[in-house]
Amino acid sequence: MTAAAGRRTLQLADMARLSSVGLRSRKLRAGLSALGIAIGVAAIVAVLGLSASSQAGLLSEINQLGTNLLTVTNGQSLTGGTVELPTTAAAMIGRINGVQQVQTTGTVSTAHAYRNPYLNLAATNGLAVQAATLDLLPVVATTVAQGQYLNAVTAQEPVAVLGAVAAQRLGIDRIWPGERIWTGRQWLYVVGILKPAVLAPAIDSSVLVGYPAAQKYLGFDGHPSTIYLRTRTNKVNTVDTLLAATANPENPNAVNVSQPSSALVAQADAKSALDGLFLGLGAVALLVGAVGVANIMIISVLERRSEIGLRRALGATRRHIRTQFLSEAVLLGLLGGTAGVALGAASTTIYAQSKHWATVIPTEAWTGGLAASLIIGAAAGLIPALRAARLAPTQALWSL
């Protein structure tokens, strides 16, 4: 008899039908009880999806800007003073094997830019003025938004090109003939405004003038303070190691070398603090969902005593009953989980498309969501299922 009894494992189709008895007979209730899990999973999938999508968007933007840009800036000496880069530094760097373009800017410490001379200059922070070489824009991956950039002629004249942020700060959004700004000792005529330079934020917030003009009109000493260079993509690392010594052979420690794209990548990788908050909220929703499912399952077991008793009379073992209710809870959980993944993926897609990012739903997000809902369903259904299985057949059938 025991051998025969052991054979009676239900087929999958029967299990599916049995575990959906409660869902089919009370659809609204089942839907509502799965809602908590759905919301929790949706929140988690959406947060992870959005953060992955925005990261993908940022990375593709960085790739478009190029990862082969290196910058060399002047550093501090041990005593704290600025150690100027030699005026020959750019030329020396240009000779390193693998370097394709070299451009420089030099901070004009003797001048700051203001909208007009009538401001209280002492109380107003002027914008940095930088001398800039003529082919700077392609190297820092930006272009002119309005007007023109400096050329061999205008580099000799008191004219300026504004970085995107600088233009905004000065309140200049269009180039008018005769538009000019004050540097404290000299008027500069504005001939152009740049688009944002994501890889070189220092340029964004600067007012650019030609090297000769800076020396002639603003008392600039001629030392570059930042050197921008593009290398062949396979030479980035080799060039990187040589830069400090080449730029300032006498004092290589007082030179900072950086790769702006890697800083941006690190930034893209950094998780926003808000992500943690939303993930926490999602987890709370999951917990509430678990309680909801457990609650519904306990009620369901109470309501379906006669069904349980009948099944026992028809020959169901305790294990059959336990499995039926446990799988019903798991099914409820999975139902919520699936709805949640769909909802989370849909909202991620909509938001990512509005931002022109590629939609990325990390595999861990949706598999994790489904796994969590499955585990939650099982955990929530365990006690009700054990209760159902413990019910004596007579108690279940004749206690109505």
Add this chain to the structure above:
Amino acid sequence: MSDTTTPTPGNHAAGGQSDSATSGALAPVLEVDGATKTYAGEPPVEALRGVSLTIGEGELVGIVGPSGSGKTTLLQLMGTLDRPTRGQVRVTGVDVAAMADDDLSYLRATRIGFIFQQFFLAEHDRVVENVADGLLYAGVPLKQRRQRAVEALNLVGLAERAEARPTQLSGGQRQRVAIARALVGQPAIVLADEPTGNLDQATGQSILALIDQLHQAGSTIVVITHDHTIAERMPRKVEILDGQIVADTGPAGPADQRLRRNVDAYPSGLRPLEGLPASEDRP
């Protein structure tokens, strides 16, 4: 049907037991031996006090008694849904006390069919699915369950309502569905607790006629009722009062032998009962 590998629990009774059938002493199928059942509580209720009853192969027994006399308790013991506090219950010769819960479940799945006053049908499943569920826990594959469910529905005259929902049926029809579910596994024993309790007089009569027909086809049937006129119609009547048997007409004598002829046919397959002797023909 008889050539399938699925358990056909009724069939051991047919050929093998024909000797005892012809000799008049029916093979015992249900044996209750000095059974006591005490329900714990304050004060404890002695629902059964030393009941002994042997029901033979192919008998139709009516158990009658007033409310609270212990009829349902006795049926639960015979159906292995509960165990006696003291005494012994044997089903087809096997002592229930010696069996594990899983084995008792298997016994119920294959040898015992229940019919209840409240029918207990799944409203969201079709009639045929409800009937097929009678075989669910016996390990019968889905296709065969369906096929046999249709045959069982044919037997109770409801084949054309196979795809209906129980809610679309009358009370009498629902009880027929429940009877089909009890019969679909061709159990050796059918236990009915007040099967007509929720039905009007005429519908109740038709259900009793159906039970009568099943009996004539060879099933061992126990019907519980508090209605003496119903019990009076049964070949054997057992009266129970206050947890004790106070009267038992005993196994029906030679008058029942005529019916034994049909026993051989029954386990090999369910079939419509139209061709069988009508209940009115019986003495």
